Amino acid sequence: MAPRDSRDSTEANGNVHPAGKGKGKAKISRNPSNASLGDLTPEAVETGRAAVRQISKILHFVQGYHEEISDVESIYGLGIRQQAQIHELETTVANFAFQRDQEMAKLRDENDTYQANARQFQRAKEELEQEKANIDDTRKAMQSEIERQKEMEINEVKQVFLDKLKTKAKQIKEELEKKIQALETDKYGLKDFVKKLEEKNIEAQKGLQRQKESLELDKRSSQSHIMRLESELRQINAASTVSPQTPEF
Structure with a gap:
């Protein structure tokens, strides 16, 4: 209800x-009956x-x-x-993404610059190595040419000395043959022959002494020249064993 x-x-x-x-x-x-x-x-x-x-x-x-x-x-x-807060977080994330993109672009630029410098350095290094190889080849060629010239000079000096010895020996041999032939033709003038022979012998000895002294001088001069050339050759060989210093990066 x-x-x-x-x-x-x-x-x-x-x-x-x-x-x-x-x-x-x-x-x-107000009725009293309403009191309860x-x-x-x-x-x-x-x-x-x-x-x-x-x-x-x-x-x-x-x-x-x-x-x-x-x-x-x-x-x-x-x-x-x-x-x-979400909007603020999205703004922060967007800012971070923008900064990240800028940093990545900067890093890419720096990497490109580094790669370009590395390639340039590699090219310079290769050019330097090629130049060093060319210098080594030139040095070896010059050393070979110097050694060849020194050998030629030494052989020439030796040949000159041998030619002088042969010439002197030939002259002595011819003089002796002439003296022997003269002795054979002068059979009857033995005393005169002996006297003349002694005189000629003395003269021959003097001539031989002079020739000997001359040969000794030529020999010493030739030996001195040969020793000087051999010393220069040793110095060249010693210098060739030391490689030239090249700059380093």
């Missing part, structure tokens, strides 16, 4: 004015209690509704704050 409003009661019992009359409040009669609730019927009392319970439920529902509204408002405010 639906709860009844006390304002719906009529004045038949002399307690309450009908609903809607007066100033919106139920007016209690004993005059109310059990149905009216139960109706009042049910109304109180219904009002309590409504108030509890309204309080819960207000709490839910407060929670929704808190959640909405939290959502707005989270949305602002």
